[in-house]
Amino acid sequence: MKFLSQYQFKNGLSVKNRVVMSPMTTMASFYNGMVTSDEVAYYALRAGGPGMIVTGVANVSENGKGFEGELSVASDQMIPGLSKLATAIKKEGTRGILQIFHAGRKSNHQVLRGEQPVSASAIAATYPPNSEEPRALTHEEILQIIADFGQATRRAIAAGFDGVELHGANTYLLQQFYSENSNQRTDQWGGTRQRRLQFPLAVIAEVQAVVARYATRPFVVGYRLSPEELETPGIRLADSLYFVDQIKDKVDYLHLSMGSYQRTSLNDPQNTETLLSQFAAHTAGVIPLIGVGSVEQPADAEAVINDGADFVAIGRELLREPQWVQKAATNTPASIRTTFSALDMDELAIPGAMQEYLRTAFRSVMHFTDDETAQASYQNTLAPMEGFEKKL
């Protein structure tokens, strides 16, 4: 099986197989974003199998926090906890990647301790309903957030991670700047598509400068993006492919965010090629591409690689089956659990706060044994785990 073969990044970082644990927030960090021992145990149970584990997202700025129980990498105080997390992940050669972001308008004044959320422009998100109207960032604040991404990267290096992944998907701040839906600025950070690209480009440049300055071993910088938005105006597939062409010589890998690896365009029914293969046509031979979405069996993982991806990310299935890679490698697919009971979650080292979140907000996508309405495929609809509270 191709997904079990080794990979080497251009900068020398080797990865023992092509399986990536997809970033999944645990909601189980301390109130201030410090790592808890519950989180360390959760990652330790899943380490050793996948070639890389990407952590749940961590905020780079205090006003970039999106929800309670989220990891923070916004101050040096966080380094000792992040270091324990990196050590737990880097078991038996698994590489550890810290996902970093600023939530922008996808936050609220409760999470921000009374502060108003910030974004490119003062436009509230359509989803979830009743989202708070953010305040438009000033030029100086934008420069500060760019610097915060750099400082977060310095901390990830100090904590022992093998890379950072910029979370430019699921409608968070990096995507908010690129999308005309959320960015209607008239200064250098908005207006044309080229100007809306300037914030992500500045963040990438800052992060790469920090890597060049502080990393003493191979350290990768990945970028995650959502292929399409449904709102008008909003990001269309052509905009995302253009985006990839603009960043592909500036980052070490590209990671898509989708609920199904078989997804075709949500906006253009005439376009029947998988999104994955269309992105692969732009990344092939330049940077590795990570495909994702509803992978459960080894045959799914193989299909992702055969469709042009270099890596396959697995999220929910690794919650249910921490030994997924080992079982695939020993050719015992019949022992791979694709459903689970809420009663299994303690045994699977899923932190209490995450259990609650999986049982409620994410119930419809978890494949609990007592849930007959669970949707199996998100081929033609956005899934809750792509940042949408409900189907559009």
Ligand SMILES: Cc1cc2nc3c(=O)[nH]c(=O)nc-3n(C[C@H](O)[C@H](O)[C@H](O)COP(=O)(O)O)c2cc1C
């Ligand atoms: C509980 C949960 C938490 C998630 N948290 C994040 C996150 O922090 N960052 C991110 O980029 N995606 C997050 N996602 C999306 C997953 O990384 C992944 O893209 C999605 O679940 C589809 O993959 P899957 O079908 O293998 O689960 C989350 C998904 C789930 C189920």
